[in-house]
Amino acid sequence: MSSLSRQVINDNWNSLIQDLQEDVILESKSILTEDEFETINSLGSDQQMIEHFLHTIIKKSTKELIIFIESLHLYYPWLYSNLSNTIEKYRRTEPFYEVKMLGGIPNLPQRMVERTDLLSKLKNSLKKLNKGEYTVLHGMLGCGKTTLAAAALSDYELIKTYFKGSVYWLTVGKVGKEDLGFLQQQLNERFPDPIQLSPSSHLATIQLTKMLIEKGLCDNLIVLDDVKDKMVLDCFAIGAKFLVITEDKGVIGNQIESLVHCIKVDEGFNLDETLELFSKSLHIKDIALPRQASDIHQYTKGHPLTISLIAGQLENYRDSVVKDSSRWDHYVKMLSNKNRRRSLNDLQSFYNAMQESVESLGENKILFQQLAVFVKDVNIKPEVLGILWKMDKYDAEGIMVDFVKKSLAVMKWNELQNSYVYGVHDLVSNFLKNHLSMSEEQELHKHFILNYKDECQGIWSNLPKNDNYIFYYIGYHLKKAGVAFHHYFNNLYFDLPFLEAKLRVCGPADLIQDYKNYKSLITSQTDELKKKAEEFCTFIEYHGISIANGIAIIQAALQEPTTSSVHVAAVHLAKSKKCKELYLHSSPLSEVDRVILPDTLEINEEIKIVCFGRTTNEVIIASGPTGKTLKLYNIRAKGVLKEYIGHTNKITSLDVSNNKSLLLSSSMDNTIRIWSLGNGESSPGDRSPSPTEKRQLDFMNLFNAFPNNGAGITNALYVLKHCYPVLWSVFSKRDSSLIASLGPTNISIWILDKQKWEIKYDPSSQFRCLDFLEEQYVAAGGSGKIVLYLLDSGAQYQQINYNDFISLRSLPESLGGGLVILTKDRLTVYSQTTKENCLNAPLSTNCFKQLHSVGTNIATTTESGELFVFHFFTGSIVYHVPLMTSQLNSVCVNDKAILLGYSNGSLYLNTLDDLLSPLTSIKWKLDNEPVLIKMEHSQENIELVIGKKKKIIAERSTKIKLADISADGKIIVLAYEGGRIAYRELDKEYDETIVDENTVPFKLYFIEGDIEKFVVAFYENKEALLWKVSEKTLVKLSDERSIGCSSASYLRLGDHPCLITNAPMTIWDLFGKPIDCRLSGIHQSVIACCVRPDLKTFVYAVPEKTWLVDSFHNEINLNMKSGLLAFSPSGKILAALSQQGVLTIFDCLKKMPGFSTEIPDNSTCLAVSDSGCVCIGGSNHLSIFTKEGLSSKIVLNTRSVVTKPNGEDKFAVVGSSGIVYIVYLDVINGEEEIPMN
Structure with a gap:
C-alpha cells in the first residue's frame, strides 16, 4: 500500500464520490486485478461501485495511482487538476523530495514513456555498483539517456537501500582543464558539510577522496551527466559510486574493465513506445491514433527528442488533431521532404550539440562529414568505407569504431554478410547533408563515383559485387553527382555486362525500379531512348530472374525479336568478344507473343485475396494475420512494387478497373479505398531510393524503426467512408468512376468519392455479393435469390429466386455482358435479354462452393476441395486441381493465366493459354518441315502446323481430346469426347471412324513402320486397341499387360514386325498376342524405351541399368x-x-x-x-x-x-x-x- 495513494484519495474523497461515474472503472481496468474488477462490477448501485473502487485504489502503488489520475484527464479534467495538485503537495514533504532537491536530480517530463527493459537494466546495474565503480549510460544525442537516469533515480527505495539515501547530480557538458576545479566545487557544495578545496584540481581530487572516506559517503551515488572528456572522470576518481551519462563511450579511458558496466541506450523508441507517448499527450487510446503517428515514427526512427517535440506541439492543438489528421500530415510532410534544410526549428539545439561533437573529431572530422554521401537508413560495409576514404578496409573500420564510441554511428554484426555493418541515424544524416551546399554535395558524389570507377578500372560490370552497396545505389549517386555525370545513365543502363552483374547482385526487382525511378535520366527525354528503355525494362522483367540465376545475358537477349535494341546490343557484344563463344539461336517459325511462364512467390504470411494488376506479372495481394496488408508485387522479379497503406481492419474484396489504372479495396474498417496502380515511375524531386523503397541483400535494421517491406508507400486517391463494414465492392465494367458497395444491411452507389444513393435492405436477404448488370441495374445475391435495383435510383426492379445460390459476377461486354451465377450444381449466364443460359459445366459428384473469377475462363471451387476452371464459350475444363492439400484462400484468372493464393503464403502463377496446346509431339521427316497439331485458344480452332504454314483441321467445339499425326503431315488420327477415334487423310474431305467405343483413350499414337502404319489407343481400365491402316482391321492387344500402357513403338525382331510397349515392357505381334523373349526387363515396368531408326535395335532402362538390344535379343549393359x-x-x-x-x-x-x-x-x-x-x-x-x-x-x-x-x-x-x-x-x-x- 502507498501512503501517498491514501493521502491523495482521502483529501479528494467527497468530490470523487460525487463526480465519478462507472465508466472510470473500465478506463482503469489495467491497474485492477481480475478479481477486483469482477467484485466491483457485482455490486448493486453505482455509488457502491465507486466507493469500493476508491478503496481499492487506496491500496495501489504510487505508479498505479498516477495511471488512475492520468485516466481522468479527458473526461474529468477538474478532478485530474485537483489530484495532480494534491500529489505534488505531498511529494514536497516526502524524504525523496529532499534527496532530489539537495542532489540536483532533474524533474521528469510531464509526459514520458517508461522504457521498461532499459529501466530495469539500469536499476540492476546501479544495485550492483561497488565503491569506485562506474555504470556508463551511453547513446546518441537526444536518445533519452538523461530522462532514463532520472526515472531510475525517482525510486526512493533504490536510493535509500543502495546509496545511503543520497545522490549528487552534476551536469558537465563541454569543459576545459580550467573548468575542472569549478565542477569539483559544485560537487563539494552538494555535500552536507563542504570543505575548503585547493585551487589545484589534482589536490582537490585527493581532498574529496579523503572527505568521502572519513564521512562514510563512498556509498553515495554521483551522477556525471553529458560527459565529453575522460579528464572529467580522472578529476572525480574519489572512490564513490558513479553513474556516467555520455555520448562518447571512450570517456571511460583506461579504467579497469571490471570496474565499468556499460549500457547502450537505443537511438529511438520502438513503435509501441512512440504511440504511447502520443496517446498520453493527446489523452486518447493508441488504437485511436491515426496512421500518420506510425509514419512519424518511421521517418524519425523513434528518436525520443524529436517524438517528444512533436507530441508537445500536437498537445497544444489536442481537440483539433483528434478529429482532423491534417496537422499530422503537416509533420509527415516536413519529415519526409528531403529538400527541406531542416524539418523542425525546435531541433536547432540538437544540431548545435551535434556540431560540437563533429568538431571534437579532429583529423577524422572530414571523414565523418563524407558520410553524408550515403543513402539514409543503409547498411555500410567496411569495403564501401574503404573506397569512399581511399584506404584499407581495416583502417576504415578502426575510424568507424571511434565514431561508434562517440555515439555518432552504430555497428552490428551481420551473420549473413559475414561482416560488421555500420550506419548513422537519419537525424545525423540530415545534419551532415544540411551542412553541404549543392556544389559541395555534387563534389562529394562525384568523388565517390570516381573512386568506384578507379576500383573497377573503368569497367562498370567489374564493380565490387561483395560490398552490398554500389550496385543497389549507383543510380542515386549518379543523379546526385549532377549533370556532368548523367551521361553514365545511358552508358550503364543499356550496357548488357553491367546489367548482368547488377542482376546477379541485386535481382530484377531492383533493376526494374531503377528504370522507373531514373527514366528521364536514362532516356534524356528522347522518343528513341524511351522506346529503347522500355524494351530493356520489358526484357529484364521477363528474363531478369533467369539471368540472376545464371543464364548469360547475351544468350537471353538473343531470344528477343531481331529488331529489338536488346537483341542488337547482344549481337554487337558477341561480335566484339575476342574469344568467340557458342550461343543458342532460337528462331520461331511463326509470329510469337511473349509467353507467360509458370512462376511462384513466397511472402511468409497468409495470403487472403489475390488479383492481377496491370499485367499478368503484376499481382496484388491482401495478406497477413489480420488481412489488412495490401501490396503490389512483380512475381517474375520477386519484388514488392508498392505497399498500399491505410486499411486498419480486414480487407474483404479487391477489384481492378477495366482500364487497369485503378485498384478498389473494401474493408471491415468501414471504408473503400481507391488506389492508383500506376507504373511506379518516379515523381519530380529527389526520390532517394533508400531501403524504405528497396532493400539491400540481408539488410539489418540498425535502429528501432519498424521494418519496412522494401516497397514504395502509396496513399489512397479516394477514401469512401461508410457507417458500417464493407463486405464487397466492385467497379462498373464500363465506367471506372462508378462503384457499388455492399454492407450488412446497406447497398450504395458511388461516383468516385461522392455517394449517389444508399438503400437499406432486409437483413434476412443475407446478401453477400453484388455487381453491375448491363449498366442499368445493380444485382445483389443472397439467401436463395438475386434482387435487381435500378442503377439510377436504387429502386427495387425485380427479384429472381435461385435455390442454393452461391455467388454472382458480371461478365465483360466483350463476352456479351450479363451475369455469371453460381449455384450448388451449375453455372448460369443471365441477362435481361437471354434471361438464362446454362453453361455446359456440370459436376456429377461435387457441389460448387465458391465463384472466384469470371472472364474467358471461370474459376470455381467445390465443397470437396477441388478447383475447376471452365472455358466460357465451351464449358470445358481447362484447369483442374484435385483435392488440394493446402488451404486455397483465393483464385484469380484472366484470359491467359491463373493465380492461386494459399494460407501458407505461397502464390502460384500458372498459364492457361497453353494447357491444351500442343496436342502432339513434334515430328520431322527427311525433306519435310517439322509438323504437329496444336490448339489455338484465341481462335477456338485446332490447327495442323507444318513448318511456317498452318491449317485449321477442326473447331474446338468438336470436342477433340487427343490427336496424332504422320511425320509427313498427311495423315492425322483424332480421339473425340464420346470415345470415337477417326482416321483422316488430309487431302480427303471426310474422316473414317476406326474405333467407336464409349471410352476415351488416355494415349493415342500414329505409328509408322518400314512398310505398315498403325494406330494404337491405350486405355486406363481396358485392353489397348491396334488398327492396321493397310488392312483396315482392328485388333485388341489381348492381355492385361496392355492396360494402362503409355507408349508404343514399331520394331522388327528378325523378320517379324511387332510392337513394343512399356509398363510392363511387352513385345506384341501384329495379331495382338504377346511374344515371349528372353530379355532382362521383359514384363517389368521400365522407365524408358526407345527404338533405333533402323527399327531392328532398341534400348530400354530399368531403375539401375540401361540395356541395348539387337534383333537377335542380344543385350548389352551400357553401364x-x-x-x-x-x-x-x-x-x-x-x-x-x-x-x-x-x-x-x-x-x-x-x-x-x-x-x-x-x-x-x-x-x-x-x-x-x-x-x-x-x-x-x-x-x-x-x-x-x-x-x-x-x-x-x-x-x-x-x-x-x-x-x-x-x-x-x-x-x-x-x-x-x-x-x-x-x-x-x-x-x-x-x-x-x-x-x-
Missing part, C-alpha cells in the same frame, strides 16, 4: 542409369539422361560411352544429332550440349524436341504455347549475323 532416351537420326548416337540429371552420350558403332555432364532439373524431353550434339528441354529451360561439353541455355517452357533428320546439329522445339522454334548453337561473327532458318 548407365537412364530416365530419358533418344537415338540420333542415323542411330549412330544414343543420348541417355538419368533421373538424377546426368547426361551420357553413347557411340553405338564403337559401343563405348562419350562425354557425361550434369543438366538442369525438370527435364522432360531429349534429342541428339549424329555428331553427338544434345538438346534437352523442360519446365522453363532449353539447353544444348556439344560433344566437347560446351553448352548454352535459354528460358523456354519446352513440350517436345526432335533432331533435324539431315545430319545437321539443329533441332525443332515446341514451346508450351505450340510455337515451333528451330534451335542450334553457333558463334556470332563477321559483319552480318548468322541467319536463323
Whole structure:
C-alpha cells in the first residue's frame, strides 16, 4: 500500500464520490486485478461501485495511482487538476523530495514513456555498483539517456537501500582543464558539510577522496551527466559510486574493465513506445491514433527528442488533431521532404550539440562529414568505407569504431554478410547533408563515383559485387553527382555486362525500379531512348530472374525479336568478344507473343485475396494475420512494387478497373479505398531510393524503426467512408468512376468519392455479393435469390429466386455482358435479354462452393476441395486441381493465366493459354518441315502446323481430346469426347471412324513402320486397341499387360514386325498376342524405351541399368542409369539422361560411352544429332550440349524436341504455347549475323 495513494484519495474523497461515474472503472481496468474488477462490477448501485473502487485504489502503488489520475484527464479534467495538485503537495514533504532537491536530480517530463527493459537494466546495474565503480549510460544525442537516469533515480527505495539515501547530480557538458576545479566545487557544495578545496584540481581530487572516506559517503551515488572528456572522470576518481551519462563511450579511458558496466541506450523508441507517448499527450487510446503517428515514427526512427517535440506541439492543438489528421500530415510532410534544410526549428539545439561533437573529431572530422554521401537508413560495409576514404578496409573500420564510441554511428554484426555493418541515424544524416551546399554535395558524389570507377578500372560490370552497396545505389549517386555525370545513365543502363552483374547482385526487382525511378535520366527525354528503355525494362522483367540465376545475358537477349535494341546490343557484344563463344539461336517459325511462364512467390504470411494488376506479372495481394496488408508485387522479379497503406481492419474484396489504372479495396474498417496502380515511375524531386523503397541483400535494421517491406508507400486517391463494414465492392465494367458497395444491411452507389444513393435492405436477404448488370441495374445475391435495383435510383426492379445460390459476377461486354451465377450444381449466364443460359459445366459428384473469377475462363471451387476452371464459350475444363492439400484462400484468372493464393503464403502463377496446346509431339521427316497439331485458344480452332504454314483441321467445339499425326503431315488420327477415334487423310474431305467405343483413350499414337502404319489407343481400365491402316482391321492387344500402357513403338525382331510397349515392357505381334523373349526387363515396368531408326535395335532402362538390344535379343549393359532416351537420326548416337540429371552420350558403332555432364532439373524431353550434339528441354529451360561439353541455355517452357533428320546439329522445339522454334548453337561473327532458318 502507498501512503501517498491514501493521502491523495482521502483529501479528494467527497468530490470523487460525487463526480465519478462507472465508466472510470473500465478506463482503469489495467491497474485492477481480475478479481477486483469482477467484485466491483457485482455490486448493486453505482455509488457502491465507486466507493469500493476508491478503496481499492487506496491500496495501489504510487505508479498505479498516477495511471488512475492520468485516466481522468479527458473526461474529468477538474478532478485530474485537483489530484495532480494534491500529489505534488505531498511529494514536497516526502524524504525523496529532499534527496532530489539537495542532489540536483532533474524533474521528469510531464509526459514520458517508461522504457521498461532499459529501466530495469539500469536499476540492476546501479544495485550492483561497488565503491569506485562506474555504470556508463551511453547513446546518441537526444536518445533519452538523461530522462532514463532520472526515472531510475525517482525510486526512493533504490536510493535509500543502495546509496545511503543520497545522490549528487552534476551536469558537465563541454569543459576545459580550467573548468575542472569549478565542477569539483559544485560537487563539494552538494555535500552536507563542504570543505575548503585547493585551487589545484589534482589536490582537490585527493581532498574529496579523503572527505568521502572519513564521512562514510563512498556509498553515495554521483551522477556525471553529458560527459565529453575522460579528464572529467580522472578529476572525480574519489572512490564513490558513479553513474556516467555520455555520448562518447571512450570517456571511460583506461579504467579497469571490471570496474565499468556499460549500457547502450537505443537511438529511438520502438513503435509501441512512440504511440504511447502520443496517446498520453493527446489523452486518447493508441488504437485511436491515426496512421500518420506510425509514419512519424518511421521517418524519425523513434528518436525520443524529436517524438517528444512533436507530441508537445500536437498537445497544444489536442481537440483539433483528434478529429482532423491534417496537422499530422503537416509533420509527415516536413519529415519526409528531403529538400527541406531542416524539418523542425525546435531541433536547432540538437544540431548545435551535434556540431560540437563533429568538431571534437579532429583529423577524422572530414571523414565523418563524407558520410553524408550515403543513402539514409543503409547498411555500410567496411569495403564501401574503404573506397569512399581511399584506404584499407581495416583502417576504415578502426575510424568507424571511434565514431561508434562517440555515439555518432552504430555497428552490428551481420551473420549473413559475414561482416560488421555500420550506419548513422537519419537525424545525423540530415545534419551532415544540411551542412553541404549543392556544389559541395555534387563534389562529394562525384568523388565517390570516381573512386568506384578507379576500383573497377573503368569497367562498370567489374564493380565490387561483395560490398552490398554500389550496385543497389549507383543510380542515386549518379543523379546526385549532377549533370556532368548523367551521361553514365545511358552508358550503364543499356550496357548488357553491367546489367548482368547488377542482376546477379541485386535481382530484377531492383533493376526494374531503377528504370522507373531514373527514366528521364536514362532516356534524356528522347522518343528513341524511351522506346529503347522500355524494351530493356520489358526484357529484364521477363528474363531478369533467369539471368540472376545464371543464364548469360547475351544468350537471353538473343531470344528477343531481331529488331529489338536488346537483341542488337547482344549481337554487337558477341561480335566484339575476342574469344568467340557458342550461343543458342532460337528462331520461331511463326509470329510469337511473349509467353507467360509458370512462376511462384513466397511472402511468409497468409495470403487472403489475390488479383492481377496491370499485367499478368503484376499481382496484388491482401495478406497477413489480420488481412489488412495490401501490396503490389512483380512475381517474375520477386519484388514488392508498392505497399498500399491505410486499411486498419480486414480487407474483404479487391477489384481492378477495366482500364487497369485503378485498384478498389473494401474493408471491415468501414471504408473503400481507391488506389492508383500506376507504373511506379518516379515523381519530380529527389526520390532517394533508400531501403524504405528497396532493400539491400540481408539488410539489418540498425535502429528501432519498424521494418519496412522494401516497397514504395502509396496513399489512397479516394477514401469512401461508410457507417458500417464493407463486405464487397466492385467497379462498373464500363465506367471506372462508378462503384457499388455492399454492407450488412446497406447497398450504395458511388461516383468516385461522392455517394449517389444508399438503400437499406432486409437483413434476412443475407446478401453477400453484388455487381453491375448491363449498366442499368445493380444485382445483389443472397439467401436463395438475386434482387435487381435500378442503377439510377436504387429502386427495387425485380427479384429472381435461385435455390442454393452461391455467388454472382458480371461478365465483360466483350463476352456479351450479363451475369455469371453460381449455384450448388451449375453455372448460369443471365441477362435481361437471354434471361438464362446454362453453361455446359456440370459436376456429377461435387457441389460448387465458391465463384472466384469470371472472364474467358471461370474459376470455381467445390465443397470437396477441388478447383475447376471452365472455358466460357465451351464449358470445358481447362484447369483442374484435385483435392488440394493446402488451404486455397483465393483464385484469380484472366484470359491467359491463373493465380492461386494459399494460407501458407505461397502464390502460384500458372498459364492457361497453353494447357491444351500442343496436342502432339513434334515430328520431322527427311525433306519435310517439322509438323504437329496444336490448339489455338484465341481462335477456338485446332490447327495442323507444318513448318511456317498452318491449317485449321477442326473447331474446338468438336470436342477433340487427343490427336496424332504422320511425320509427313498427311495423315492425322483424332480421339473425340464420346470415345470415337477417326482416321483422316488430309487431302480427303471426310474422316473414317476406326474405333467407336464409349471410352476415351488416355494415349493415342500414329505409328509408322518400314512398310505398315498403325494406330494404337491405350486405355486406363481396358485392353489397348491396334488398327492396321493397310488392312483396315482392328485388333485388341489381348492381355492385361496392355492396360494402362503409355507408349508404343514399331520394331522388327528378325523378320517379324511387332510392337513394343512399356509398363510392363511387352513385345506384341501384329495379331495382338504377346511374344515371349528372353530379355532382362521383359514384363517389368521400365522407365524408358526407345527404338533405333533402323527399327531392328532398341534400348530400354530399368531403375539401375540401361540395356541395348539387337534383333537377335542380344543385350548389352551400357553401364548407365537412364530416365530419358533418344537415338540420333542415323542411330549412330544414343543420348541417355538419368533421373538424377546426368547426361551420357553413347557411340553405338564403337559401343563405348562419350562425354557425361550434369543438366538442369525438370527435364522432360531429349534429342541428339549424329555428331553427338544434345538438346534437352523442360519446365522453363532449353539447353544444348556439344560433344566437347560446351553448352548454352535459354528460358523456354519446352513440350517436345526432335533432331533435324539431315545430319545437321539443329533441332525443332515446341514451346508450351505450340510455337515451333528451330534451335542450334553457333558463334556470332563477321559483319552480318548468322541467319536463323
